[in-house]
Amino acid sequence: MLGILERSAMAAGQAILEVYDAGPAVTYKADTSPVTDADHRAERMILAELAAAFPDIPVIAEESVAAGNVPDIAGQRFFLVDPLDGTKEFVDRDNHFTVNIGLIENGEPVAGVVYAPALGVIYAAKDGQAKKAMVAAGRIAGGWSRIGCRQIPDRPVAVASRRHSSAETIAYLAEQGITDCETIGSSLKFCLLAEGRADLYPRFSRTMEWDTAAxxxxxxxxxxxxxxxxxxPLAYGKRDQPNDSDFANPWFIARARRF
Known part of the structure; x- marks a missing residue:
């Protein structure tokens, strides 16, 4: 399975880069968030790949949900797809945008791929193992390397959203005595923790499940x-929430387990 997800993410990333180089056409959804032709093109590609390889596993994908297409996930095994996480970064020609494909089982993310096409780096995980590789010309270059969270240093490093920080985030970091904080877009924040380059990611503003699963x-x-x-633990497959929409996340704190 993981190989198919990796290839699908890299193919979608290549399509995204073609739009990136040409200049995207931008429109805005009902919630005022931007969407581009790259989002739609990448999602169509990923959905086609997943349907061909895993026809029995439903897929919850960001742009499909926005269009009202929400499959039944009663089986509790499904994919969450964000074809272009960090669309604002993409539009502003900031390279920190990603392709995200995550597999959920019984409310937990058990496999996932995060690909940053403009940076040429891909992260993947399955069966309790996480890895990272560089990508060149749409292919893995130099092989995969295992990654893991680091032992927490005396001065922990936090990562925070570049565009969606909040007063609560600033207050939380102050309470924890953390003064070293890097702001970065997209799901790369999780990956920096996973490869031992940071220790804490507090998110006290809105996210959706497809933003975070992979x-x-x-x-x-x-x-x-x-x-x-x-x-x-942050759970997935949240439907019929009394105070929020389907698949919306509550505030969360991602961290190295030993923090």
Whole structure:
């Protein structure tokens, strides 16, 4: 399975780069978030690949959900797809955007791929193992390397959203005594924790499950965890929420487990 997800993400990433180089056509959804022709093109490619390889596993994909296409996930095994996470970065020609494909089983992210095509780096996870590789000309270059969360240093490093920080995030970091914080877009924040380049990612602003599933899978496989502010593991497949829309996440804190 993981090889198919990797190839699908890299093919979608190649299509995204073609639009990136040509200049995307941007429109805006009902929630005022931007969407481009790259989002739609990448999602169509991923959905076709997943349908051909895994016809019995439903797929929850960002742009399909926005169009009202939500398959039944009663079986509790499904994919979450964000074809272009960090669309604002993409539009502004900031290279920190990603392709995300995550597999959920019984509410947990158990496999995932995060590909940053403009940076030429891909992360993947399955069966409790996380790995990273460089990508050149649409292919893995130099092989895969195992990654894992680091032992927490005396001065922990946090990562935070470049565009969606909040007063609550700033206050939380101050409470933890953390002064070293890097801001970065997309699901790459999870991956920086997973490969031991940072230690904490507090997110006290809105995200959706397709934003986090793949990166969360990589982090958990690398030895980290993602918890709600109540201390419970972030769950997936959330429907009929009384105070929010389907698949919306609560605030969370992603971290190296030993933090």
């Amino acid at each position: 990166g969360d899978a990589v982090l958990r496989a690398a030895g980290g965890e993602t918890l709600t502010v109540e201390g419970q």
